[in-house]
Amino acid sequence: MSAVEELFGLTGRVAVVTGASSGIGVGFARALAQAGANLVLAARRVDRLEALAVELAEAGAEVLPMACDVTDAKQVEALKDACLERFGRVDILVNNAGITEVVPAENESDEAFLRVLNVNLNGTFYCAQRFGRAMLEAGQGSIINIASIFGMVGSGSIPQASYVASKGAVVNMTRELAAQWARRGVRVNAIAPGFFLSEMTENMFSDERSMSWLRKKTPAGRPGEVEELYGAAIFLASDASSYVTGQTIAVDGGWTAI
Numbered sequence: 001m002s003a004v005e006e007l008f009g010l011t012g013r014v015a016v017v018t019g020a021s022s023g024i025g026v027g028f029a030r031a032l033a034q035a036g037a038n039l040v041l042a043a044r045r046v047d048r049l050e051a052l053a054v055e056l057a058e059a060g061a062e063v064l065p066m067a068c069d070v071t072d073a074k075q076v077e078a079l080k081d082a083c084l085e086r087f088g089r090v091d092i093l094v095n096n097a098g099i100t101e102v103v104p105a106e107n108e109s110d111e112a113f114l115r116v117l118n119v120n121l122n123g124t125f126y127c128a129q130r131f132g133r134a135m136l137e138a139g140q141g142s143i144i145n146i147a148s149i150f151g152m153v154g155s156g157s158i159p160q161a162s163y164v165a166s167k168g169a170v171v172n173m174t175r176e177l178a179a180q181w182a183r184r185g186v187r188v189n190a191i192a193p194g195f196f197l198s199e200m201t202e203n204m205f206s207d208e209r210s211m212s213w214l215r216k217k218t219p220a221g222r223p224g225e226v227e228e229l230y231g232a233a234i235f236l237a238s239d240a241s242s243y244v245t246g247q248t249i250a251v252d253g254g255w256t257a258i
């Protein structure tokens with residue numbers, strides 16, 4: 001194995017991916033497995049996690065699929081316990097579970113606002129804290145929060161105040177956790193994706209007017225392919241980013257560059 005392969009390799013590491021039952025979470029799980037990691041897959045739809053587990057196991061990974069609602073701190077604690085029981089360690093956490101509510105701010109209900117914050121912000125904190133404690137005890141670990149371009153800039157045309165608020169909070173919480181844990185071996189970074197096909201975005205992707213707006217607004221002139229997130233994820237998960245913490249890497253075809 002070359003020095004560069006070793007730098008980016010994840011052989012023997014254990015990675016937890018939340019929201020691994022659909023969309024880009026499936027992509028993160030595949031990328032981490034391809035780099036050599038064993039996986040804990042979490043979401044509420046466990047049948048989908050089990051199907052992905054079969055696929056990844058066939059490719060050589062050891063995989064634990066487990067139902068977990070990230071808004072329930074007790075379930076997150078149980079997920080962490082199951083991970084440590086099965087693998088004895090946790091090296092990587094991808095905090096990917098997320099939802100949105102597209103509605104003009106003046107019409108957004110209190111319930112919807114709290115629901116989005118509860119998954120995207122509280123859930124991300126519960127997971128970072130519970131798995132972070134285990135990482136701090138071990139003196140090493142990498143947490144990757146999945147933020148959004150709408151954690152860095154506003155949205156407006158796709159009105160989603162709770163989502164934008166939650167992702168902005170995730171970007172700044174990433175900095176704070178990184179600062180608190182940097183001397184104890186735990187790095188915390190974020191990825192801010194632009195537009196990728198998933199259950200969250202499928203209505204937009206199937207609407208030609210929306211897609212032509214998207215192509216016009218994105219410097220790269222197109223949405224992203226899920227595989228285009230693999231590089232940032234493997235970089236942040238691996239020793240290749242050993243001196244990188246508190247950062248948010250936009251993978252957005254230039255959306256936040258203009």
Ligand SMILES: NC(=O)c1ccc[n+]([C@@H]2O[C@H](COP(=O)([O-])OP(=O)(O)OC[C@H]3O[C@@H](n4cnc5c(N)ncnc54)[C@H](OP(=O)(O)O)[C@@H]3O)[C@@H](O)[C@H]2O)c1
Nearest residue numbers: 019021022023024044045069070097098195196198199200
């Ligand atoms: N696709 C994009 O263009 C894009 C852009 C920027 C950021 N993102 C972010 O990427 C992440 C994944 O989104 P996606 O686009 O792949 O959408 P998606 O296909 O709708 O996937 C969302 C995932 O989150 C899980 N989830 C939702 N609520 C949960 C809960 N309470 N507990 C545990 N898991 C929960 C869902 O699983 P269950 O329903 O089975 O629980 C599902 O696996 C989100 O954080 C999203 O904000 C996506």
